[in-house]
Amino acid sequence: MEIIRPRTLSGFMELLPEKQVYFEKMTATLREIYGLYGFFPLDTPQIEASEILLAKGGGETEKQIYRFTKGDTDLSLRFDLTVPLAKYVALHYGQLTFPFRRFQIGKVYRGERAQRGRFREFYQADIDIIGDGSLDIINEAEIPGIIYKTFSALGLKRFIIRINNRKVLNGFFRLIGVGDRAGDVMRTIDKLDKIGADKVRTLLIEETGLSADTAEKILDLISCRDRGEDPLEALGRYQGQDPTLDEGISELTVVTRYLEQFGVPQDHFMIDLTIARGLDYYTGTVYETTLPDHPEIGSICSGGRYDDLAGYYTDRRLPGVGISIGLTRLFFVLEDQNYLNPALTPSPADVLILPMTEDLGPAIAFATELRNAGIRAQLHCEKKKFKQKMAYADRLGVPYVAFLGEDEIRSGRVTVKNMATGEQIQVSPAMAVAGIQEKIKETRLVPPIGEPAKH
Amino acid sequence: MEIIRPRTLSGFMELLPEKQVYFEKMTATLREIYGLYGFFPLDTPQIEASEILLAKGGGETEKQIYRFTKGDTDLSLRFDLTVPLAKYVALHYGQLTFPFRRFQIGKVYRGERAQRGRFREFYQADIDIIGDGSLDIINEAEIPGIIYKTFSALGLKRFIIRINNRKVLNGFFRLIGVGDRAGDVMRTIDKLDKIGADKVRTLLIEETGLSADTAEKILDLISCRDRGEDPLEALGRYQGQDPTLDEGISELTVVTRYLEQFGVPQDHFMIDLTIARGLDYYTGTVYETTLPDHPEIGSICSGGRYDDLAGYYTDRRLPGVGISIGLTRLFFVLEDQNYLNPALTPSPADVLILPMTEDLGPAIAFATELRNAGIRAQLHCEKKKFKQKMAYADRLGVPYVAFLGEDEIRSGRVTVKNMATGEQIQVSPAMAVAGIQEKIKETRLVPPIGEPAKH
Numbered sequence: 001m002e003i004i005r006p007r008t009l010s011g012f013m014e015l016l017p018e019k020q021v022y023f024e025k026m027t028a029t030l031r032e033i034y035g036l037y038g039f040f041p042l043d044t045p046q047i048e049a050s051e052i053l054l055a056k057g058g059g060e061t062e063k064q065i066y067r068f069t070k071g072d073t074d075l076s077l078r079f080d081l082t083v084p085l086a087k088y089v090a091l092h093y094g095q096l097t098f099p100f101r102r103f104q105i106g107k108v109y110r111g112e113r114a115q116r117g118r119f120r121e122f123y124q125a126d127i128d129i130i131g132d133g134s135l136d137i138i139n140e141a142e143i144p145g146i147i148y149k150t151f152s153a154l155g156l157k158r159f160i161i162r163i164n165n166r167k168v169l170n171g172f173f174r175l176i177g178v179g180d181r182a183g184d185v186m187r188t189i190d191k192l193d194k195i196g197a198d199k200v201r202t203l204l205i206e207e208t209g210l211s212a213d214t215a216e217k218i219l220d221l222i223s224c225r226d227r228g229e230d231p232l233e234a235l236g237r238y239q240g241q242d243p244t245l246d247e248g249i250s251e252l253t254v255v256t257r258y259l260e261q262f263g264v265p266q267d268h269f270m271i272d273l274t275i276a277r278g279l280d281y282y283t284g285t286v287y288e289t290t291l292p293d294h295p296e297i298g299s300i301c302s303g304g305r306y307d308d309l310a311g312y313y314t315d316r317r318l319p320g321v322g323i324s325i326g327l328t329r330l331f332f333v334l335e336d337q338n339y340l341n342p343a344l345t346p347s348p349a350d351v352l353i354l355p356m357t358e359d360l361g362p363a364i365a366f367a368t369e370l371r372n373a374g375i376r377a378q379l380h381c382e383k384k385k386f387k388q389k390m391a392y393a394d395r396l397g398v399p400y401v402a403f404l405g406e407d408e409i410r411s412g413r414v415t416v417k418n419m420a421t422g423e424q425i426q427v428s429p430a431m432a433v434a435g436i437q438e439k440i441k442e443t444r445l446v447p448p449i450g451e452p453a454k455h
Numbered sequence: 456m457e458i459i460r461p462r463t464l465s466g467f468m469e470l471l472p473e474k475q476v477y478f479e480k481m482t483a484t485l486r487e488i489y490g491l492y493g494f495f496p497l498d499t500p501q502i503e504a505s506e507i508l509l510a511k512g513g514g515e516t517e518k519q520i521y522r523f524t525k526g527d528t529d530l531s532l533r534f535d536l537t538v539p540l541a542k543y544v545a546l547h548y549g550q551l552t553f554p555f556r557r558f559q560i561g562k563v564y565r566g567e568r569a570q571r572g573r574f575r576e577f578y579q580a581d582i583d584i585i586g587d588g589s590l591d592i593i594n595e596a597e598i599p600g601i602i603y604k605t606f607s608a609l610g611l612k613r614f615i616i617r618i619n620n621r622k623v624l625n626g627f628f629r630l631i632g633v634g635d636r637a638g639d640v641m642r643t644i645d646k647l648d649k650i651g652a653d654k655v656r657t658l659l660i661e662e663t664g665l666s667a668d669t670a671e672k673i674l675d676l677i678s679c680r681d682r683g684e685d686p687l688e689a690l691g692r693y694q695g696q697d698p699t700l701d702e703g704i705s706e707l708t709v710v711t712r713y714l715e716q717f718g719v720p721q722d723h724f725m726i727d728l729t730i731a732r733g734l735d736y737y738t739g740t741v742y743e744t745t746l747p748d749h750p751e752i753g754s755i756c757s758g759g760r761y762d763d764l765a766g767y768y769t770d771r772r773l774p775g776v777g778i779s780i781g782l783t784r785l786f787f788v789l790e791d792q793n794y795l796n797p798a799l800t801p802s803p804a805d806v807l808i809l810p811m812t813e814d815l816g817p818a819i820a821f822a823t824e825l826r827n828a829g830i831r832a833q834l835h836c837e838k839k840k841f842k843q844k845m846a847y848a849d850r851l852g853v854p855y856v857a858f859l860g861e862d863e864i865r866s867g868r869v870t871v872k873n874m875a876t877g878e879q880i881q882v883s884p885a886m887a888v889a890g891i892q893e894k895i896k897e898t899r900l901v902p903p904i905g906e907p908a909k910h
Contacts, residue, residue: 008499017495017555024496045468048464091461091463134837261819364597
């Protein structure tokens with residue numbers, strides 16, 4: 001038979017088993033934490049009619065989309081989870097209860113140019129809260145609490161949730177007379193962290209064509225934090241002059257007011273007047289989450305408030321707020337930066353059972369006892385030498401190996417070896433189950449991410 | 456703006472939120488149970504190079520496949536999880552530890568004609584154990600234990616695991632001189648349950664062209680159970696006459712020997728000499744799982760032993776054993792037959808919190824306390840009348856509603872209403888947390904499937 005060289009497409013993540021254990025632990029954590037906030041799980045098809053996915057049309061999206069026909073149908077792979085959500089909410093509107101809260105973790109597809117750390121198939125992990133006609137600001141205030149708990153549960157310690165409000169930016173720009181160039185200005189001030197205030201000033205004057213005075217006003221506001229000034233205080237100086245700005249300030253105030261009650265520590269949060277998150281979709285609060293030790297990674301969790309989720313599919317006004325984690329890229333950078341927790345043992349079993357007699361009955365019964373107690377047990381009955389079987393246990397990283405030889409069976413016991421310490425004890429199966437159960441309880445709680453010691 | 460009518464493609468399952476909760480509970484259960492048996496989780500791309508997926512080529516598969524080009528690349532959506540596994544094992548051979556045990560739950564695609572209960576996008580939930588050169592028979596014996604525990608954990612009670620062995624069939628057919636027509640004979644005897652012994656006899660003689668005597672020998676063997684005879688005993692009469700048959704009998708004997716130790720009750724298991732599971736892939740034990748109350752559904756979990764997983768991609772001999780559950784179809788038929796457990800409350804939250812004061816601080820702090828204790832809590836702060844808020848709680852099926860009015864805040868308490876009983880108590884937040892935690896413990900254990908009362 002002719003052999004076809006096996007390969008995986010470039011831009012498609014395919015992990016080795018041990019790495020996959022980390023990834024699964026991350027998705028399990030996200031499902032658990034998102035669930036704590038009253039979100040329904042949701043799953044929608046990965047293929048939609050092209051006319052649905054491309055309702056908005058144009059731009060990068062259309063170029064990157066995986067589009068094809070099957071029979072007479074023009075189909076596309078989804079490129080995000082938001083457009084399918086919009087379709088879902090419009091289609092099933094009558095059967096949903098609003099505010100409708102859902103999370104979805106699923107693969108999306110973008111035919112981007114392949115490069116290191118860029119994926120064509122990747123997981124997004126989204127939450128959204130959709131109102132019917134209106135949605136209270138407190139939903140926007142809740143999001144930082146969810147972000148904080150999610151990343152903390154994943155095991156991340158040093159991260160900053162940054163928020164801003166589009167109304168603040170839009171109102172302020174209009175107020176100082178640059179409302180017509182808001183987009184250009186936003187793109188420029190977004191670079192503040194990277195290139196510094198002086199270069200931003202130069203760009204605002206030379207490229208965007210602002211007066212030195214206007215540029216100074218902008219810099220004065222967005223760099224208030226460098227002077228140790230609270231952004232809300234700095235904004236206060238402009239209050240009462242533009243209704244949109246006032247609304248933005250008031251929203252920003254509510255969103256920051258309950259941080260403590262939402263469980264977000266002060267040092268994990270900041271108002272950052274430079275973030276804007278794209279130009280046309282978000283209308284209120286916007287969120288980014290960054291790692292202070294790795295600014296080059298950019299935001300690992302972003303989102304915001306929007307006023308019209310599903311305008312392409314329904315006349316109903318469906319405002320919402322949502323965030324998205326690009327899980328595949330996040331996993332890639334965390335692994336790349338040594339953030340995978342070495343304390344997590346990515347073993348597929350807690351116990352490897354090695355029967356040493358012809359009659360496998362007692363060994364199998366012990367395996368069943370372990371599994372009934374929620375302990376992950378694997379039987380190893382291959383015809384191999386003892387040394388090879390121990391090497392197998394080593395390679396899998398199994399924490400315990402149980403032997404059942406004639407001695408053990410005669411005395412109704414099992415020998416259990418702790419692979420980390422080398423300690424070996426002979427006990428009854430029931431005692432072995434209880435002992436192992438107790439010890440693995442802690443290991444179940446080990447988070448998938450652990451920050452490298454150098455930090 | 457022009458409105459595009461939202462729709463979901465036919466043949467693509469898209470569940471309402473409450474139904475999705477059941478589905479998620481099923482996949483969570485599968486992950487948990489598969490994990491107990493020492494399987495690594497695995498995830499492979501949904502898109503592969505067409506040359507990889509179609510290495511085997513021809514037949515129904517090629518017609519049904521979703522195939523397209525992106526740039527210059529000829530791509531296909533996977534149509535099962537076995538071919539990607541074969542590629543994975545061949546590609547990463549050097550980095551895997553054998554026997555390699557993995558489970559995978561993922562979507563696959565087949566462009567079948569759309570009809571009720573047939574899906575073009577559907578989940579498969581597979582486990583496989585792959586050996587390097589050889590794989591002990593005990594792995595085949597373990598599979599019924601996994602099937603039993605999986606469906607029991609899902610909440611199913613009445614199901615039968617049927618096994619057979621291809622060597623038994625092949626050896627027996629050769630022995631009685633119909634080895635060259637084994638395929639035709641298997642397809643015919645497979646109909647025994649449906650059309651009965653007399654019609655099978657007629658078909659074997661008139662269509663397959665067997666002599667009356669040969670047809671009788673076959674019927675005598677496969678209907679042994681109707682006479683109350685153990686299939687292993689019936690097979691015993693042919694022992695020592697064909698080496699393949701002898702091997703099959705010996706394997707069947709091992710696979711049935713440890714059923715009790717593997718935790719499989721006698722009444723959930725049978726040797727069924729009529730099942731064959733396709734013609735060229737399986738080489739030893741084969742499995743089917745059926746619902747005695749719904750024979751029309753066919754097998755809900757099938758698989759078997761194969762000798763050569765990845766022959767298209769590598770020269771190495773990689774024998775294995777695996778089973779697959781077609782999860783989307785299974786969910787469809789279970790829902791259709793009223794098997795979704797009414798005792799499971801598909802609510803997105805355990806507690807809905809209704810703040811009754813302007814200051815939301817205490818309500819938010821209470822929500823955070825609940826979440827930190829692992830209780831799913833949702834804040835409801837929309838500007839609605841009290842009655843509407845209670846209707847919202849009702850529609851979501853939330854078991855508890857907590858009120859925080861001025862009275863409660865002044866006395867440092869919360870009012871908790873049990874929505875099922877109508878009972879309402881005022882307690883400290885800590886006591887509310889403890890009480891709810893205790894009560895929801897049981898609800899977490901409710902399985903997604905419950906058999907309709909009529910059975």
